[in-house]
Amino acid sequence: MSRLLFWIALIVLIGFAVRAKLRAAARRHDERMPPGPSAPPPGTQIENMTRCAHCGLHFPASEAVRADGLDYCSPGHVRLPPASR
Numbered sequence: 055m056s057r058l059l060f061w062i063a064l065i066v067l068i069g070f071a072v073r074a075k076l077r078a079a080a081r082r083h084d085e086r087m088p089p090g091p092s093a094p095p096p097g098t099q100i101e102n103m104t105r106c107a108h109c110g111l112h113f114p115a116s117e118a119v120r121a122d123g124l125d126y127c128s129p130g131h132v133r134l135p136p137a138s139r
Contacts, residue, residue, distance in 0.1 A: 107136040 104115040107124035108131040118125040121132045 106131055108134045110137060 102115045103112050104118050104125040105112050106127035108126060111127045113127050115125070117127075119127070119129055119132055124136055126132045
């Protein structure tokens, strides 16, 4: 009976040791990783996106070329007909 308890205790101790090593390795890995994307700094606004009436490309609304109430991605697409939807 004492041998059985010895082996159970040994297995439990090995399990705790392996678990501690894995946690320490994960902690070191997290410390080396660069920080993830964070919220934009105060005062920075997220820009609305729009779609080109000719090719369907999505791009920032501030870069749009507007003609006849439609948004285009470039002056070259203004001269082309809008795509049918």
